[in-house]
Amino acid sequence: MSESHQKPLADTICYQAKPKETPVTVNKKAIQTAAEQRSKEQTLFKRILDLFKRDKRFTEVFINGVLSHKRVAVSVNGILESFETETDRQQLFGAIFKGKIQNLESGLKAAFVDIGQEKNAFLHYWDILPCLNGEGYNEHNHDDEIEIINREERKSAASAATIDMVPERFPIGSDIIVQAIKSCIGTKGPRVTTHITLPGRYLILTPCSVQCGISKKIENKHERERLKGILKKLMLPNEMGVIFRTASNGCPMRHLVRDLQVLLNTWRRIKARLSEAKGPCLLYTEPTLLERIVRDVLTDDVDRVLVDNEADFAFITERVKEIAPHMLKKIKLYRDSIPIFERFNVECQIDQTLATRIPLPSGGEIVIQETEALTAVDVNTSSHKGGENKTFIFQVNLEAAREIIRQIRLRNIGGVTIVDFVDMKQAKSRRLLFEFVQKELETDKVHTQVFPLTQLGLMQISRQRHTESLHSQLYAPCCYCNGEGKLQSFWFLWMKVQTALWEQRQSIPEAPLSFKVVVNPLVKTYWLGHYQDSIQAIEHKWSLHLNFSEDVQLHVEHFRLIRQ
Incomplete structure (x- = not known):
């Protein structure tokens, strides 16, 4: 990369985080224009291929590895589409444990499992059935994005286990092998299942299930038949199954066989650790961020990969050389002096992702607020251009819907999201808005459901929650307001002081009293500037003398009364 982009060295660097309520404006047109110029640097052959594509997408992966925690961003035509970062918190999603049943809750139809972590894991009875029946899917956890292929006839309904049999088969104290399907979120422990899956680049191994499947995103009929034929030739143990991932589309059989062998070796190591384990413990964790990026992100759809750390560059090229050598020419080492995320307009887009208000290109805005129960999104027309147009409200909602779905993915928002669109009669x-949202959500790798607009103009989106949202990872609850986002008003605190003074006055009804009122300096300044008349009236009416003092260490919601 060129060394031409340099900034003068500063003697002092000041940083001040912007309030979340402050909209962060991103010039998307300029960013897309810059990405278009970069796309022209591709080889002539690649540019000719792009001419025949309906959807022209220039996909770049930026890997920032010079910091203590690595960050990875994926942009399409310059616009940020995915962002992941390492954190100092342990991520349990995908981890496999040897556990011990600690408690059975018949009312919840669930077990609590000791997995050797700080909190016990939640295991629903339905998630124990795969272990009992040797099946990875049932009507309660079936994945609509996978076509199930049975390598052998399913067990009859008479012989299949039911949830009523779970307490008998797995009493308290039983050992069980489980996998985390949801990390610890808030005060809740992880959720686990007995349906174990080991994802590879092209295949997903299901070592405790005989069922196999093919991703429905592989739409070509002939390709699906080819993969079914390969399935019959794979040397797969009878008690196991595999799922063909979308990346297996067009993949040679030798690559699939190699991927399967890697997964089988991984499972053998897990079984070896299981046999040696004396009690509940961790058997397997998901690969590092870089390994997951190589496995899941660096597909043929990626046009360029930039890495700003030589060690990471060497690691990635070595791994790609093993599994997809044709991708090597797309991986470049970034050497500019400007930080990679700043150079390619990623940092400003991350800042926007953390903001509460997101401006829309045509003048409207969306407001996103995450709570423990759900995420609320409000769509405002604001200064939207085109107010005279009869369809402008519909256009505002379409524009907002596209950005909302992008933000949900970027922020990794799970659970229920309620969107308050501008009302349309x-x-x-x-109906068109609902269909548009459905179409946009098809590209989401996380299982998502959307429901039609209610009579009040609200749309419900349910997205499976595996890990904490980006907001929860990067922000901690305010140590001052305890995460509430609000403080008691100075007027309300003055009412509390009056209540305490009245109580003291009643205990000694006749003698004059003198008190020192100690408060935060901000409170004292406000009271003496706004409540002087009220203070004098209280002193006269209750025969009190008040001396106001300040303590900078005192919380603005607290006060001390000292009798003098």
Whole structure:
């Protein structure tokens, strides 16, 4: 990379985080123009291929490894589409444990499992059935994105285990092998299942399930038949199954065989640790961020990969050489002096992702607020251009819907999201908006459901929650307001002081009293500037003398009364 982009060295660097309520404006047109210029640097052959694509997407992966925690961003035509970062918190999603049943809750139809971590894991009875029946899927956890292929006839309903048999088969104290399908979120412990999956680049091994499957995102009929034929030739143990991932589309059989062998070796190591384990413990963790990026992100759709750390560059090229050598020419070492995320307009887009208010290109805005129960999104027309147009409200909602779905993915928002769109009277417009959201969500790798607009113009989106949202990872609850986001007003605190003074006055009804009122300096300044008349009236009415003092260490919601 060129060394031409340099900034003068500063003697002092000041940083001040912007309030989350402050909108962060990103010039998307300029960013897309810059990405278009970079796309022209590709080889002539690649540019000719792009001419025949309906959807022209220039996909770049930026890997920032010079910091203590690595960060990875994926942009499409310059616009940030995915962002992941390492954190100092242990991520349990995908980890496999040897556990011990600690408690059975018949009312919840669930077990609590000691997995050797700080909190016990939650295991629903439905998630124990795969272990009992040797099946990875049932009507309660079936994945609609996978076509199930049975290598052998399924067990009859008479012989299949039911949830009523779980307490008998797994009493308290039983050992069980489980995998985390949801990390610790907030005060809740992880959720686990007995349906174990080991993802590879092209395949997912299901070592405790005989069922196999093919991703429905592979739409070509002939390709699906080819993969079914390969499945019959794979040397797969009878008690195991595999799922063909989307990346297996067009993949040679030798690559699939190699991927399967890697996964089988991984499972053998897990079984060896299991046999040696004396009690609940961790058997397997998901690979590092870089390994997951190589496995899941660096597909043929990626046009360029930039890495700013030589050690990471060497690691990635070595791994890619083993599994996809044709991708090597796309991986470059970034050498500019400007930080890679700043150079390619990633940092400003991350800042926008952390903001509460997101401006829309045509003048409207969306407001996103995450709570423990759900995420609320409000769509405002604001200064939207085109107010005279009869369809401008529909256009605002379409524009907002596209950005909302992008933000949900970027922020890794799980659970229930309620979107308050601008009200539309026409049933056709409401239906088209719903269909548009459905279409946009098809590219989300996380299982997501969307429901039609209610009579109040609200749309419900349910997205499977595996790990904490980006907001929860990068922000800690405010140590001052305990995460509430609000403080008691100075007027309300003055009412509390009056209540305490009245109580003291009642205990000694006749003698004059003198008190020192100690408060935060901000409170004292405000009270003496706004409540002087009220203070004098209280002193006269209750025969009190008040001396106001300040303590900078005192919380603005607290006060001390000292009798003098």
